Amino acid sequence: GQQVQQSPASLVLQEGENAELQCNFSSTATRLQWFYQRPGGSLVSLLYNPSGTKHTGRLTSTTVTKERRSSLHISSSQTTDSGTYFCAMELPSGSWQLIFGSGTQLTVMP
Amino acid sequence: GALVYQYPRRTICKSGTSMRMECQAVGFQATSVAWYRQSPQKTFELIALSTVNSAIKYEQNFTQEKFPISHPNLSFSSMTVLNAYLEDRGLYLCGASTGDSDYTFGSGTRLLVI
Incomplete structure (x- = not known):
């Protein structure tokens, strides 16, 4: 089965509202990283957070x-x-291999 | 800071021909380089993981014969898509890591096959 599941698949908000994106993984992750994919396709790392709470x-x-x-x-x-x-996790085998979730499409309306 | 440059940004190739894409790490040592493909409307699939001084590990459905990868040093990697066909189109991303840090990704190479 899918090792990284994200929800919701899509989310539409009004500007100013808060968004909550979820990521569940099927095995213990040694790395957990959140990415943002720009409409043009490039991937930007947002947060690297294997445990606890982090802010930026x-x-x-x-x-x-x-x-x-x-x-x-x-x-x-x-x-x-x-x-x-996207959230992505690394398996604990130390393979340095990231497994990506299917992503949450966020649309913020003006 | 850590940066990964990937080029070309986009390319068009004729069906049956090959194209090569390159990945350059700046500001850190890319011990591990992972190549991913994002097909239209899909998430990222790992093609292969390359670690300096180790064999390149290909994922199921991807082979060295189709996607040969070179990782000659701690700052550079390249991948070729041989005999590209329609199903190979998509966004190809390289991500690099020192092994003790998070991944840094390039901007991707968008491949269009005609």
Whole structure:
């Protein structure tokens, strides 16, 4: 089965609202990284958060390793936040191989 | 900071021909380089993982004969798509890591096959 599951698949918000993206993984992850894919396709690393809570700007990620889940919270969303958000995990085998979820498509309306 | 440059940004090749894409790590040592493909409307599939001084490991459905990869040093990697066909179109990303850090990705090479 799919090792990394993201929800929701898509999300539409009004500008200023908060977004909550979820990531569940089927095995213990040694790395958990959130990415943003721009409409043109390039992938930008947002947060590297294998455990605990991390903040950067309007982004907060909380990873609970024991429960095999991570969330990405976007506060006061802006239209420029629109795009696809991926979480990716690395298996504990030390292979340095990232496995990506299927992504959450976020649309922020003005 | 750590940067990964990937080129070309986009390319068009005729069906049955081959194209090569390159990945350059700047500001860190790319011990591990992973090549991914994002087909239209899909997530990222790992093609292969290359670690310096180790054999390149290909994922199921991807072979060295089709996607030969070179990783000659800690700053450079290249991958060729041989005999490209329609199903090979998509965005190809390289991601590099020191092995102890998170991955840094390039901007991708978008391949269109005609």
